[in-house]
Amino acid sequence: MRRKLLAVNDSAWLFAESHRTPMQVGMLATFRVPEDRPTFVADLVAQWREVQEFAPPFNYLFKKTPVPSWVELPHDAIDLDYHLRHSALPAPGSQRELGVLVSRLHSAKMDRRYPLWECHVIEGLEEDRWSLYIKAHHSQVDGVGGIRLLRRILSADPAARDMLPPWAVGTRGPDQSGIIRTTSEEVAVPSSGGGLAGALVGGLRGGAAVVGSLGKTYAETVTGRRDEGQAAPFRAPKSIFNGRIHTPRRFATQHYSIDRLRTIAKAADASLNDVFLTLCGGALRRYLSEQDKLPDKTLIANVPVSVREGTGASVGNAITFLYSTLGTDIDDPVERIAAIRESMRLGKARLPRVSGAAMDTYTLALMLPVMSEAILGTGGRTRPASNVVISNVPGPAEARYLDGSRMEEIYPVSLLFNGQALNITAVSYDGEFNIGFTGCRDSVPSLQKIAVYAGEELERLEAALVP
Template sequence: MQVAMLATFSVPEDRPEFVGELYARWRDVHQFQPPFNYLLRATPVPSWQELGDDEIDLDYHLRHSALPRPGSQRELGVLVSRLHSAKMDRRYPLWECHLIEGLEGGQWSMYMKVHHSQIDGVGGVRLLKRILSADPEAREMLPPWAVGTRGPDQSGLPDRPKVPEQRAAERHDGPSLLRLAGEGVEVASSLGRTYAESLVGTNESARAVPFRAPKTLFNGRIHTPRRFATQHYPIDRLRKAANATGGSLNDVFLTVCGGALRRYLDELDALPPEPLIANVPVSVRAEEGDGVGNAITFLYSTLGTDIADPVERMRAIKASTRLGKQRLPHVGGLAMDAYTAVLMAPFLSQAILGIGGRGRPASNVVISNVPGPAETRYLDGSRLEEIYPVSLLFNGQALNITAVSYDGQFNIGFTGCRDSIPSLQRIAVYAGEELDALEAAIERRSARSARRGRSTGGRLDDPVEPVAAKDAPVSATRTSG
């Protein structure tokens, strides 16, 4: 249940020994902020214990590594795959920070691993923003564990406006509490209705529901070794495709993933006739607040793997995600937590009983998209070039695809079970080719509309011939292991 961040930086030209010097300086920082000072106490009741600064062995958590020559993306991927395969020792706070030097092109990487119970995707990005600065001249910056969710914000950006104290107080006055109690029955009814629709579906064929997914090679029992691969694109390419088809950036992302998985399974003669179903985490975290723990719920979406044409696949996905969003209850706080807990109860029961991966899966793959920093960030003057999420797996879910945007780029991390998914990097390569295929299909459809005298008003409504993904230009993965 561990998640990680792989961030790659440029070594400052005037400081060739930057990584070694950073490691030496960070070793002397023994101030710890939540969640980096939390220790799991399993008995008598599972709980978190907040440790004092002198109770934490920093030498265990902070590691310094170097890649074997030539220090390519492949060597980095092999190391990250190995690091992510290792379980964290629960006798210590559940995090590790690895500084990795020797990457070709004058670069270095930081691999930061934490337990998912401590930080979710949006919380992780918020923590990243606090750790890194928008100011390239900022120096003597603190390490992640000294910043955490409560330490000093190093971003160099203005704080968000806080909720006025008067408005905050109004949430606790008598009339507000009475009104909330009066709405309780309506909220409970809404939760019950949306839960029933989520679990058993409705008569709308586009709605994807849990435990209706076909069994695939992604949905068996998993083992400890991991594989990791990456892909990235300029985010404007996804936005342009979204605008042309009337969808969202996330619809384009799901369409690309669906096409990549369709091609991968088809080559292995393992493509089911039914469409694969994705579990899509949705953040319900407030704009302000503590970043420790999780604040997410889930919707289910088809991936259109039964559809060859990428534009038609995206149309199916767009309809499915629209229905999934309509299903989410319009509540927050404890009510949303209760809804999510009930929705995920069948899956959690499988995990607790150890029977995950033996029956029909709740979904085929987890696909997540987390908005990251829009501007360039620095660490002590070292420019952040790329950032990739490395996510968690569990029995019944041997593949996770998570994306994070940064500074005009859309970066995707593919995390898979080494024993379950042969040649994981091929999925990442196909994802690059599928975006090419979607763009080509959009361009052909636009050209056909133009030839018809713009009878469709420029909209992509007319059917087109399926695009053969294998004919699209090849895009290589950046990292694999």
């Protein structure tokens, strides 16, 4: 059996995992049952059960020794009945019942005796709909890679039939959906070309850029001296989101028209991601204020940004991170978005403009203290590096179909760890901005309120900025 060594960044997610902190990411997609095919879901499951061929990473088994690596299993060594699950919701099959089920499914750590993925087909949703919940280990896929993998199993053609399931397509299969259009926070990185001489020169320059960026960042962390609006790791105030967490999860959703967010962004001379962070900051300010637990200093967000070269969805992660203020110390939404816009500008300016191994080195060094806490189990006992992780991932710009069943909504379900009890991740799709709120059930009570307050903050921004 062939072995593939894990990158150090990817290995960290496996070593940081525990039963209370499963390091897996998921995607919840809801589809419409075709009117002329009432038995669509049962037929789809039966069709998929016949497909017993597995592509990377669905055929990868983790082996810890002698070095962390993936072992590529033969098709007949994989038990599809374990990975493919068929469930039905109790009546009335509303978003509440779906959220309860997904919260429970996402709470469970995956068994490492099997390849680290599960595919759940869920029927019984109201209004003749069904859902697909897929989860995979974060060591194998990041948010952007996950969305690109999902695109591979969907089609822009509603007449397409007999489409392969995700495990048969994998990350190396053909992309059926055309050009990627994105509203996400992405950072352009130089390509790694130019021959041996160019690579050597680029490596030296990249190393200097990485060292310089890290030096400035951690000097600010230690001294507290930084540009006004500049956010730095481990300068965040302690909040209820930054203690020890437990196994049960809560999951809530919210969605808006992308045009609404773009209109605000244009009026505020900001990016769509700035608007998203502003909504989150306002929602968290109100949520914490109601509990009389709002810190005097602004909350700090850890914002993953994609540095993936090209459009392929490879196994592993191609992201780095920056830190941004959330303006939770500011009540006025216009002043808050201005503060966030400046903080994001400073954060992106701090990122080294390097690619490949140099960016991996930068990300590893930047996140080493955080991942060390996760691996050693000390997270939640010290000052947090950030208060919350907030991410924005690109999705398909037009409608997509699975064997003629139209995908209506798609939501990310993310991971948590000690010291980080809340994650907010958005995915754009077909003119909608879909947000998934993943929280620790014990640390973040009434999680749904944060989703509701985000919508009300959107209305405040519109009232203040849009004529």
